[in-house]
Amino acid sequence: MIQKHYEPLTCRQCANIEALDFDFSFAFQPIIRASTAEIVSYEALARGTKGEPFPEVWKNVHEKNLYRFDQTCRVKAIKLAKELGLTCGLNINFTPNAVYRPELCIRTTLEAAREYDFPIDNIRFEVTEGEEVREKSHLVNIIKTYKELGFSTYIDDFGAGYSGLNLLAEFQPDCIKLDRGLIADIHVHFAKQAITQGVIFTCNKLGIEVLAEGVEKFEEYAWLQRNGVDLFQGYYFARPAFEELVDVPASLLSTPN
Numbered sequence: 001m002i003q004k005h006y007e008p009l010t011c012r013q014c015a016n017i018e019a020l021d022f023d024f025s026f027a028f029q030p031i032i033r034a035s036t037a038e039i040v041s042y043e044a045l046a047r048g049t050k051g052e053p054f055p056e057v058w059k060n061v062h063e064k065n066l067y068r069f070d071q072t073c074r075v076k077a078i079k080l081a082k083e084l085g086l087t088c089g090l091n092i093n094f095t096p097n098a099v100y101r102p103e104l105c106i107r108t109t110l111e112a113a114r115e116y117d118f119p120i121d122n123i124r125f126e127v128t129e130g131e132e133v134r135e136k137s138h139l140v141n142i143i144k145t146y147k148e149l150g151f152s153t154y155i156d157d158f159g160a161g162y163s164g165l166n167l168l169a170e171f172q173p174d175c176i177k178l179d180r181g182l183i184a185d186i187h188v189h190f191a192k193q194a195i196t197q198g199v200i201f202t203c204n205k206l207g208i209e210v211l212a213e214g215v216e217k218f219e220e221y222a223w224l225q226r227n228g229v230d231l232f233q234g235y236y237f238a239r240p241a242f243e244e245l246v247d248v249p250a251s252l253l254s255t256p257n
Contacts, residue, residue, distance in 0.1 A: 020068060022060040023049050026080055027240035030248055031091065031211065031233045034225050037253040041089025041124060042245060043233065044077035051242040070098035071105070075112040078123070082116040084245050091124045091154065096138060102145035124152040126177070128160075140171045147174070154211070158199070165202060172206050175231070180214025183234075187223040200228045222256035 028042040048056045061069045074092055081090045099105045113120045125146055127139065143153050153173040160179040168176075178196065186192045203210050212224045215234030224232070237253075238246045 020060075020065055020072060022057075024057045024076075025049055025051075025243055026077055027051065027242045028081075028084070028086075028245050029233060029240040030238050030246065031089070031231060032237055032248060032253055033230055034221075034232060034253075034255050035230050037250070037255065039088060039248060040231070041091050041122075042081070042086060043091040043126070043240075044073075044081065044093070045240050046073060046093075047240075047242055066095060066098045067100070067105075070095045071108045074109045078109070078112045078118050079116050080243065082118045084243070086245055087122075089122050089124055089152075090118070091126050093126045093128070093156065096127055096142055099138075099142050102142045106146070106149060106151075121150065124154055124174075126154040126156045128156040136170065143171045143173060156213075159195075165199070168202065168206060168208070172208055175209040175211055176203060177211045177213045177233070178229075180234075183212055183214045183220055183224070184216075185220070187217075187219040193223070193227075196224075197227060204228070218256065225256055 024046055025048070026044045027047045028044055030039045031041040031043060032038065033040045046054050046057050074094070077090065077092050109123065110120065112118070113123065127142075146153050152175065155167065155173050155176045157179045158167075158176040159182045176199070178199065182192050182196055184192075186196060200210050209231060210229050211231035211233060212220075212229045213233040215221050215224070215232050215236045217236060221232060221236055237248045
């Protein structure tokens with residue numbers, strides 16, 4: 001069952017990291033739009049206090065502190081983004097199983113945006129397709145509520161799970177992020193090309209943007225851009241930077257031929 005017994009936390013409660021018994025921070029990775037050659041957002045990726053990878057953070061999370069961890073992630077990401085001077089979008093990952101009632105659980109996020117003077121319109125929420133969700137209708141309700149409140153919603157790692165296009169029949173996020181498994185060497189892989197073209201076509205029909213994540217090669221970037229993808233993220237442009245907003249060289253932002 002979805003957890004329903006937690007009271008909404010305040011921004012200041014989430015800022016009190018001692019309540020979690022462990023600390024963490026964030027690395028930021030840019031997301032670019034090829035057609036305008038600009039960084040449009042940064043994804044906040046949870047890391048240990050010394051930059052340790054996410055699994056080192058996640059091993060401290062369990063059912064009893066999942067809700068507080070999810071809420072604290074939002075507050076800390078907004079606070080750090082503001083301190084770093086981020087002025088574009090901020091992509092924050094959330095855990096559906098930690099959200100018992102979306103209209104209540106979002107209060108902490110709204111309060112943090114006001115507390116740190118961060119534009120609410122710049123916040124985007126991501127959920128991974130591969131994450132086990134106890135009730136699919138619950139995830140649909142979260143996405144619906146967030147969209148009604150004006151937040152952009154993303155499905156991360158699209159193509160890595162077992163739902164695939166079935167997800168889009170139930171709800172339409174603002175954007176899907178194609179999984180690295182589909183992106184790797186797509187310029188020489190016919191099956192991946194066919195699948196990706198089908199996803200792009202479907203998303204265009206539904207008014208959903210497509211973002212290619214995990215791009216590591218120019219050839220991957222070029223093929224995807226030629227086939228209608230405009231949003232990109234990956235090592236080819238920049239690796240996640242711990243507590244830093246890295247820029248992307250102009251030469252990498254230019255539209256490939």
